[in-house]
Amino acid sequence: MREYSPAFLRGVDYSGAMIIGVLSTLLPHLLIPQEWGMSAAMIVAMALAMGSAFLISLWLSPFGAFEIAMPGTVLSMMLGMFPMRGSESVVSVVLIGLSAGFLVQLLFHIYDLRLHGEVARNDG
């Protein structure tokens, strides 16, 4: 089996999250009509975002199971709750998705650095 460097795999993690971020903002922006009520838009946006997260995680699963799926699910839930269907340009929607994807993956990365390693429990 081909082995990849940790830096390459980290790059895949960030790229995966950024793709999920873009799809989670762009798809609702393009597909949900502005006339829809907020609740219906939120439900459909979350479905689109979580579906995208699932498919991208599946596509990238040969590079890892949890490292893309977990940030991706949080990201899609978060972005799906606030669908952008106003007068934003496609470029700004894509940039927001990219930034959100990078930021959420960065937070997971930092959280992982904090948790990684030996666990000392004091509850027996």
Next chain:
Amino acid sequence: MTAKADIAKWDKAAKTFDKTSAVGVERRYGKVKQGLFAKAKGKILLVAAGTGKDFAYLPPGQDVVAVDFSRKMLEFAREKISGYDGKLSLCQGDVQQLCMADGVFDTIVTSCTFCSVPDPVKGLRELRRVLKPGGQLLMFEHVRAGNPLIGFMMDVMTPLARIVGPDLNRKTWHNIKLAGFEITREYNVYLDVVKIYEARPAS
């Protein structure tokens, strides 16, 4: 006893297992698993051997029994036996009801196993039964996150994940203790979700 539906699920997964589900885990954590399994010694039981991808991580020259409840998985595992430098035999069986006698094994190794065993405490109790009193249990497992938000997300995703594979929200630390083991080492590999546990029978 494990439901026929569970066996059918893993039988179905066997054909593509080495090319899909297993690849990511091996690429990320192959070396971590190798480091853990290097501690295995004496008579070894490898639980849920699957397609035998973990044979490569076992230390050479040992006496290994690899068990799995999926006949299809074991067919793929059979092809990998010759790659192991030691004695390795396969056995079809359910970890919740092992056919081995009490206190036979020096080491028991699991890898992403107790996310799928229907009754994990029952399975772990069986492992305690077949392990020698001074034996060791080495586990590489994924579990429910301790973080409430991530843990909730894993609870929500589990019914979907269960259709094609494992549960995502197992509280394995508690299950190990409930089964009568003492955890001697716990190591976070990714967040507090992918973990190593080392345990021995509690006195």
